[in-house]
Amino acid sequence: MTSNAHPTRNAALLPRAIxxxxxxxxxxxxxxxxxxxxxxxxALARLSPRLLDDIGIADAARDEECRRRAWRS
Known part of the structure; x- marks a missing residue:
């Protein structure tokens, strides 16, 4: 029997590492x-009111979006 018949410890841990x-x-x-x-x-919080009007976002909507936490989409 060759020494390759039994998996090494590192080979056994490979699926767990992946x-x-x-x-x-x-x-x-x-x-x-x-x-x-x-x-x-x-960046949205820094936009001027004129640019917000151009893209169709109200100040209140901008403020609400900027108050959200990063993990809230």
Whole structure:
């Protein structure tokens, strides 16, 4: 029998490591989405009333959107 007949400890942990990496990547993606929302809301808060009229957003709607937390879409 060859020594390759039994999986090594590292080979046995590989599926668990792949699952952990997928979870880490999903968390990074969520964090990036929240960061983009935060930046968008900060930019929206800085728009002048004239530009808000041009895109059809009222001041009250802008204020409501800017008060939302990053994890709220």
């Amino acid at each position: 699952g952990l990496m997928a979870m880490v990547m999903a968390l990074v993606q969520v964090a990036e989405t929240w960061s983009q929302r935060r930046r968008s809301r900060i």
